[in-house]
Amino acid sequence: MGSESDRQPVPENPRQYVCPSCRLHLLSWTSHTNTVEMFHKVALWSDFWTGDVRLICQYCLGATEILPTVLVDLLRQRYGFHIPTPTPSPPGPRRS
Ligand SMILES: [Zn+2]
Numbered sequence: 001m002g003s004e005s006d007r008q009p010v011p012e013n014p015r016q017y018v019c020p021s022c023r024l025h026l027l028s029w030t031s032h033t034n035t036v037e038m039f040h041k042v043a044l045w046s047d048f049w050t051g052d053v054r055l056i057c058q059y060c061l062g063a064t065e066i067l068p069t070v071l072v073d074l075l076r077q078r079y080g081f082h083i084p085t086p087t088p089s090p091p092g093p094r095r096s
Helices: 069-079
Strands: 015-018 025-030 035-038 042-046 053-057 063-066
Touching: 015 063, 025 053, 035 069
Parallel strands: none
Antiparallel strands: 015 025, 025 035, 042 053, 053 063
């Protein structure tokens, strides 16, 4: 019979990000409260061509799936993450 719980598939919340290589639990994100919990040291990585941002596990340097823009913004604001620019810059002689 019809129940009230079969209207929409509720997205997994909080969303868990796990390193695909070493299975470390890196981060959890509750989208409706904008809460991010970090469990391990991570870095952000942006794909060269697409600019898609992923998490990099600092333990084994494994990359997670692509992060939603909302989460990327949140990480930047709250944790001051620096996202490397996806445009390749030739290695200059020195920063002046
Ligand atoms: Zn890892």
